[in-house]
Amino acid sequence: MGSRHFVIIGNGISGITFARHLRKGDEKARITVISGESPYFFSRTALMYVYMGQMKWEHTQPYEPFFWKKNRIDLKQAWVKSITFEAKALVFESGETLNYDVLVLATGSKPAFFGWPGQDLKGVQGLYSKQDLETMEAITSEPMERAVIVGGGLIGIEMAEMLTYKKIPVTFLVRENRFWELVLPDAEASLVHKHIREHAIDLRLGTELKEIISDAQGSVRAVITSTGEEIPCGFVGIATGVLPNVDFLRNTSLAIGKGVKVNAKFESSVPDVYAIGDCAEFEQPPGPGRRNLEQVWYTGRMHGETLAYNFCNTPVAYQPGIWFNSAKFFAIEYQTYGWVSPEPVSGVQDFFWEHRDGKVSFRMSLDQEGKVLGVLNLGFRLRHEFFDRAIREKWSGEKVMQELGKGVFDPEFYAPYHQEIQAAYQRHFGGKIVSSKKSFFHKLFGASQ
Numbered sequence: 001m002g003s004r005h006f007v008i009i010g011n012g013i014s015g016i017t018f019a020r021h022l023r024k025g026d027e028k029a030r031i032t033v034i035s036g037e038s039p040y041f042f043s044r045t046a047l048m049y050v051y052m053g054q055m056k057w058e059h060t061q062p063y064e065p066f067f068w069k070k071n072r073i074d075l076k077q078a079w080v081k082s083i084t085f086e087a088k089a090l091v092f093e094s095g096e097t098l099n100y101d102v103l104v105l106a107t108g109s110k111p112a113f114f115g116w117p118g119q120d121l122k123g124v125q126g127l128y129s130k131q132d133l134e135t136m137e138a139i140t141s142e143p144m145e146r147a148v149i150v151g152g153g154l155i156g157i158e159m160a161e162m163l164t165y166k167k168i169p170v171t172f173l174v175r176e177n178r179f180w181e182l183v184l185p186d187a188e189a190s191l192v193h194k195h196i197r198e199h200a201i202d203l204r205l206g207t208e209l210k211e212i213i214s215d216a217q218g219s220v221r222a223v224i225t226s227t228g229e230e231i232p233c234g235f236v237g238i239a240t241g242v243l244p245n246v247d248f249l250r251n252t253s254l255a256i257g258k259g260v261k262v263n264a265k266f267e268s269s270v271p272d273v274y275a276i277g278d279c280a281e282f283e284q285p286p287g288p289g290r291r292n293l294e295q296v297w298y299t300g301r302m303h304g305e306t307l308a309y310n311f312c313n314t315p316v317a318y319q320p321g322i323w324f325n326s327a328k329f330f331a332i333e334y335q336t337y338g339w340v341s342p343e344p345v346s347g348v349q350d351f352f353w354e355h356r357d358g359k360v361s362f363r364m365s366l367d368q369e370g371k372v373l374g375v376l377n378l379g380f381r382l383r384h385e386f387f388d389r390a391i392r393e394k395w396s397g398e399k400v401m402q403e404l405g406k407g408v409f410d411p412e413f414y415a416p417y418h419q420e421i422q423a424a425y426q427r428h429f430g431g432k433i434v435s436s437k438k439s440f441f442h443k444l445f446g447a448s449q
Contacts (some may be wrong), residue, residue, distance in 0.1 A: 003028045006311075007100035008081055009153070011035035012044065013104030013297055014277030017304030029337050031072065032098070033089070036079030038130050040065070045297065048158045049053025053167045063156050083268045085253055099195060102272050104307065105249070107262055109242035109278040109295055111155075117211030123220035127159055127399030131160045136235075139167060144234030148223050150209045152179045154327045156239030161330055163235070164199055171202040171231055173209055173223075185342050187352055188378055191361055192234075192329050198331055212236055240434045242295060244279040257281050264317035266307045276303035286320050296325055322388045323374075325348065332359060337387040340365045350374065351397065353424045355379070355417065363419050366397045380417055381409035401425050 004023060008015040010035050019031050032039075034096035042060040049055040068075055078092045083103070090098045111126020113119050123139050127130055140147070142164065147163045149156050152174030160170050177180075178197070196203050208226035215221035222232045244259030255261040255269035259281030264275045275281075277300040281294045295302075299320060306318050326335045340363060349366040360379030367373055371394045375387055386407035390400050399409070399432065404418040 003030060005030040005032065005099070006104065008033045008104045008106055009090075010106030010279075010299065011038065011041045011075070011109055012106060012108050012277060013041075013144045014108075014300040015104065016041040016302045016446075017301045018104055018276060018308050019073050019304075021305050021308030022311060023073060023235045024306060029311075032076060032100075033087065034078055036077060038092075039075060040068075042130070043048055047130070048162050051133060051137060051162045060350075063096070064227060079307040080248065080356065081110065082248065083252065085273065088272070093185050097233045102311075103274070105246075105273065105275040105279055106304070106420075107279045108302075110237050112241040112243045113238060114240060116209055116212060118220075119238070121212055121220050121236075122218055122239065123234060124212055126238045126242075128242065136237075137160075139235055140168060140412045141233070143337050145208050145237040146167060146231065146233045147230055147237065148173060148209075148233045149237040150223075151239035151241065152176055152181070152205075153241065154180075154237055156237070157327075157329050159237040159239055159286040160196070160201055161199075163237075164201065166416040168235070169200070169202070170275055171233070172196065172206045173225060174203065175208045177206050179203075179205070179430075181342065183342055184334075185340070185350075185352075185363065185376075186377065187354065188361055188363070191266055191354065191378060192332065193360060194358060195329055209236075214373060223352060225407075242278065244281065244293070244295075246279050257292075265310060265315055266303065266318065274341060276300070276307055280437070286318050289323065290320055294320070298324060303307075318392045322391050324384060325424075326387070327418040329341070329378075332379050333381060334376075334378055335382055336374065337382070337384070338365075338372070338391040340376040349397075351425060351428065355420070355422050360417055362417070364397060364400065369411045370398070372397055372400050383407050383409050397425070397429075 008019055015033060019033055022029055022031060040061050041063065043062060046055055046060040050057055050060060078094065080090050081093045082091045088100050109128060111128055125135055127136065146169045148158050149170060149172045160172055163170050164371050178186060179192050180189065182278055184192065193203060209223055211224040212220060213222040213224065220234055220236050222230050223236060224230055246256055246259055249260065250256055253270060254273065259279045260268055260275035261283055262268055262275050262280050263283055263287060266276055266280060268275055278295040280303065284290055302320060305417050310316060322338055324337050328334065347368050351364045354361040361377065363376045365373040372390055374391065401422050404422055
């Protein structure tokens, strides 16, 4: 370890986690974090709560301002215009330059737009950055007849909740035949559909955006759908996914695909240049069932931890462990651990239970030997460490059920759903896993109560 200058572009969860852990392991390193978006690291998932008035902007900052000086992490608010890799120099939009010894790219994502006519009109935007939040606040502060959200995923449901909170009617266009079709099985998607519509949202499944129509001032007036319908609106939220934020890195010597190409140690094609978080694209998926792009908060944190470890210890390859994700659909919490297919799969047994109120469900996928592959639950919380261990150690479905009470988070605040789940499991399997080469999805769908 020496006094090398580490420059990190991006102050999101990946970049800041790297900076923090590098400082813990290397007292001599000079660390500079650069971001044009905001002067301080903030919780991106809190943007919606700022919009709804439930938090102030300063509450989104996990660390007090003195933290950075105390840990000798220099912060610079600026936009990087270009990078000269041969000279190890950054050029800012202001014309100022900065040299580095090691460069870590943690530039995150940007909303994905797909060339719709009118997508550049005022009132059309995604929701990713602080600037996106500010623009959305300004536009929707004016009275409007309706807003339209395009795209059936997590950002879309957040935007719908934000607008509904401000009492702006929302039409939600989802291209697929069910919400979040690449993740949620049909039963869970149906549960979410019902919940969305209970909030007076006009959910349109199997409907795409065709065109956005302008008014005389260059703002949104309406959208045209794939069915030819014109829907008047004053705001269009684009939630059709995100793309790595790497456009300013193209046409350089750096290998770029969808994101910055990296190996399992986050090394790019250019010496002393690394990429982590949403902007990093692995040359090979980092594990079974994983993807080349991992654009999830908790994986970004793991990227930062692993890269910092590698600079302070003998380098290791990134080991992502068991897949995990969580979110909320209005009041319904969602968690998933391991692998759960959204469609029936031959050789995979699916145990599914739904509570009679239609707002709580639990799914467990098992292999042909009855070993747990993954779980997906809605409406209550499970303990991360419990299911991470169960999947990693390949517990049987029976063992998971026997211990399920230990896997429920804060059971005193929730109804004892695990008892009903255990009873449903016993009714269907009699305590034994029934082997089959076909999926049990349709048979077990009857487990709903």
